[in-house]
Amino acid sequence: MFWLLFCIFFAACLGAGVTGGLFAPGPWYRALTKPWFTPPDWVFPVTWMVLYICIAVAGARIAMLQGNGVAMAFWALQIALNGLWTPVFFGLKNIRLGMAVVSVLWLSVLSGLLAMWQIDVISGLLFVPYLIWVSIAAALNAGVWRLNPDVARNPPPAPS
Amino acid sequence: MFWLLFCIFFAACLGAGVTGGLFAPGPWYRALTKPWFTPPDWVFPVTWMVLYICIAVAGARIAMLQGNGVAMAFWALQIALNGLWTPVFFGLKNIRLGMAVVSVLWLSVLSGLLAMWQIDVISGLLFVPYLIWVSIAAALNAGVWRLNPDVARNPPPAPS
Numbered sequence: 001m002f003w004l005l006f007c008i009f010f011a012a013c014l015g016a017g018v019t020g021g022l023f024a025p026g027p028w029y030r031a032l033t034k035p036w037f038t039p040p041d042w043v044f045p046v047t048w049m050v051l052y053i054c055i056a057v058a059g060a061r062i063a064m065l066q067g068n069g070v071a072m073a074f075w076a077l078q079i080a081l082n083g084l085w086t087p088v089f090f091g092l093k094n095i096r097l098g099m100a101v102v103s104v105l106w107l108s109v110l111s112g113l114l115a116m117w118q119i120d121v122i123s124g125l126l127f128v129p130y131l132i133w134v135s136i137a138a139a140l141n142a143g144v145w146r147l148n149p150d151v152a153r154n155p156p157p158a159p160s
Numbered sequence: 161m162f163w164l165l166f167c168i169f170f171a172a173c174l175g176a177g178v179t180g181g182l183f184a185p186g187p188w189y190r191a192l193t194k195p196w197f198t199p200p201d202w203v204f205p206v207t208w209m210v211l212y213i214c215i216a217v218a219g220a221r222i223a224m225l226q227g228n229g230v231a232m233a234f235w236a237l238q239i240a241l242n243g244l245w246t247p248v249f250f251g252l253k254n255i256r257l258g259m260a261v262v263s264v265l266w267l268s269v270l271s272g273l274l275a276m277w278q279i280d281v282i283s284g285l286l287f288v289p290y291l292i293w294v295s296i297a298a299a300l301n302a303g304v305w306r307l308n309p310d311v312a313r314n315p316p317p318a319p320s
Contacts, residue, residue: 008233015240063232069223072232073168080175080239087247
């Protein structure tokens with residue numbers, strides 16, 4: 001049962017993560033002034049793949065437990081928001097809207113972590129690196145905003 | 161408990177659904193030849209809002225039941241895929257990749273429906289209109305592909 005559940009949750013992670021390949025960083029992103037702590041591009045897919053495995057393991061563990069309702073609801077919320085940031089930031093090139101998305105994602109990951117911790121500490125722990133990484137992502141988004149105020153204020157028109 | 165769960169699941173639906181506003185149909189879509197059964201633009205947000213309420217109610221009902229693991233996993237999978245189609249179709253203007261996304265979404269909705277049906281028939285029934293609508297969406301995507309083969313074969317380069 002664990003492996004069936006893991007595969008479904010991991011597929012959900014890939015559904016969100018595929019946006020990272022579809023809306024990849026291009027010339028627009030490279031031209032932005034980046035904060036000093038910006039990792040090189042290759043770090044992002046590697047980190048996300050490790051995180052997605054942790055996230056799917058946590059989901060599968062929680063799914064097998066009684067009283068998992070709130071934790072499962074937050075798991076669903078975080079994955080719906082996880083796939084939203086990349087199309088907004090790299091697709092729409094909207095730095096401020098990206099900040100809004102990553103902030104709500106951060107809250108949903110924290111809520112999921114707390115809800116899972118109460119019924120399975122290991123699942124809660126598996127969300128800790130995720131929360132740390134989303135914190136870094138939020139700091140990066142905020143740094144890009146601060147360092148490129150004109151670009152942030154004038155996002156290009158949405159694709160039509 | 162039901163209302164707390166409903167709100168979290170509904171927030172997940174909105175996280176997916178907001179892509180419909182961010183990547184709205186523009187001149188590119190209007191210039192495509194559409195199948196005869198294409199509904200007017202306003203039908204889509206109205207239908208999705210009704211469907212999202214049904215989907216969130218089903219999620220909240222299932223989340224309160226024992227043995228909900230597989231159903232919860234498919235609920236998470238469908239919402240991760242639900243928010244993917246619009247950025248792919250309207251954002252990347254990739255008709256063929258949109259067809260792939262809507263096909264996998266259709267499978268995840270059917271799987272979710274079957275998994276939920278086994279533990280709560282009402283939740284399964286709440287997914288029936290969703291499955292019907294995704295079937296229509298898939299038929300629309302296929303029709304647009306068939307009627308605009310050159311556009312489908314040559315999607316514009318991804319935004320950079």
